[in-house]
Amino acid sequence: MSNTKNVRAAFELASEQYQAQGVDVSAALQKLSRVAISVHCWQGDDVAGFEGEAGTLGNGLAVTGNYPGRARTADELRSDLEVAYSLIPGKHRLNLHALYGEFDGPVDRDEIGVEHFRGWMDWSREQQVDLDFNPSYFSHPKASDGFTLAHSDAGIRQFWIDHGIACRKIAAAMGAAQGNACVNNFWVPDGYKDTPASRKAPRERLASSLDEIFAEDLPRSQTLDAVECKLFGIGSESYVVGSHEFYMGYAISRNKVLCLDAGHFHPTEVISDKISSALMYVPELLLHVSRGVRWDSDHVVTYSDELQAIMQEIIRGDYLDRVHLGLDFFDASINRVAAWAIGTRNALKALLAALLEPTEQLQQLERDGDLTARLALMEEQKTMPLGAVWNHYCESTGVPVGAEWLEKVRQYESSVTSKRCDESVVS
Numbered sequence: 001m002s003n004t005k006n007v008r009a010a011f012e013l014a015s016e017q018y019q020a021q022g023v024d025v026s027a028a029l030q031k032l033s034r035v036a037i038s039v040h041c042w043q044g045d046d047v048a049g050f051e052g053e054a055g056t057l058g059n060g061l062a063v064t065g066n067y068p069g070r071a072r073t074a075d076e077l078r079s080d081l082e083v084a085y086s087l088i089p090g091k092h093r094l095n096l097h098a099l100y101g102e103f104d105g106p107v108d109r110d111e112i113g114v115e116h117f118r119g120w121m122d123w124s125r126e127q128q129v130d131l132d133f134n135p136s137y138f139s140h141p142k143a144s145d146g147f148t149l150a151h152s153d154a155g156i157r158q159f160w161i162d163h164g165i166a167c168r169k170i171a172a173a174m175g176a177a178q179g180n181a182c183v184n185n186f187w188v189p190d191g192y193k194d195t196p197a198s199r200k201a202p203r204e205r206l207a208s209s210l211d212e213i214f215a216e217d218l219p220r221s222q223t224l225d226a227v228e229c230k231l232f233g234i235g236s237e238s239y240v241v242g243s244h245e246f247y248m249g250y251a252i253s254r255n256k257v258l259c260l261d262a263g264h265f266h267p268t269e270v271i272s273d274k275i276s277s278a279l280m281y282v283p284e285l286l287l288h289v290s291r292g293v294r295w296d297s298d299h300v301v302t303y304s305d306e307l308q309a310i311m312q313e314i315i316r317g318d319y320l321d322r323v324h325l326g327l328d329f330f331d332a333s334i335n336r337v338a339a340w341a342i343g344t345r346n347a348l349k350a351l352l353a354a355l356l357e358p359t360e361q362l363q364q365l366e367r368d369g370d371l372t373a374r375l376a377l378m379e380e381q382k383t384m385p386l387g388a389v390w391n392h393y394c395e396s397t398g399v400p401v402g403a404e405w406l407e408k409v410r411q412y413e414s415s416v417t418s419k420r421c422d423e424s425v426v427s
């Protein structure tokens, strides 16, 4: 039988099995098709950006590996992204950083404007890929001592406050153009390598700086402010100003979106268990779906238990309309387009698995106190034919089935990315 016939036959058998559990496969696929993952641009060029003399990546961010073919310009990055999206089922978003503006000559972070992102907004409209945004509080001389919005120097703080205000205007313009909110996520690296004499003062300064940035009420239909916590970074092992407690309190008290990054907590701490607690108090969540390995918070997302648990929590809590699903990983040791495909396909696969769970039945068993059946059915769920439904979804949306996408990456590498070498940087 042809591959298509195999895919179809396997899907029909799988659908019968799920149906027998009371799971509506078509409804699950319909819901999945409406979820737009915010794919992070910075995997494509190792978080370098296009400022020209951009400072070396620092402030707790590190990319390892030197796989050839990194995108060096906005056009190259857009080309790589188009290939990546062609390998991922569904319509998704692009998460941009302020570093990725298209600048004719030096433009400092406090001077950036919408005009520097017209190329991205035009591309977004052509590709029907909506945009999210991030101010860039790193890789800049004014971030060289590890502090930005919490800096003790008022002049440096003001520079970064102005950057945040500029970024909110850009995000609002993106949201107005695309007709839905551009999630604008604030992460600052501020913290100390060693024990601080005052944990209090930088946190008071950070809250005050953020309040100044957010002073102007911008329509939530155009942009949503998000704030991202972190436990530690390279060079801020002893103290991060923007801790989970800090931003949880900030988001609740200022009605902001809280960003939970899966790599930003203690190695044994998971964000899946935080979702339902946080959503008791904050309006919406932004997730940076990632994978922490040892000290690194940014490994390519694999089909892990925690990834499955995150998606189960979103579906079991009926939170799809309150959770913005972003990705955050940067791996320069493998083909960068492949990294996007692997991470995004895994996130969608895990979401499909959660949508194919007999959730109402499990929750009824729980309400009835039948914890035996709850566990038994949860375990049986693990060997249900998810792959057959996933392959059908890929084929029905016109993207490669199984690992066939890798051949597309190889072809693109052979014809395009392998021909890039730093000496031939196109201006």
Ligand SMILES: C[C@H](O)[C@H](O)[C@@H](O)C(=O)CO
Pocket (backbone or CB within 6 Å): 042, 047, 061, 097, 134, 187, 228, 230, 261, 288, 297, 328
């Ligand atoms: C580039 C991103 O802003 C960055 O990864 C941030 O989201 C983060 O997770 C820092 O550790």
Ligand SMILES: [Mn+2]
Pocket (backbone or CB within 6 Å): 228, 261, 288, 328
């Ligand atoms: Mn993150």
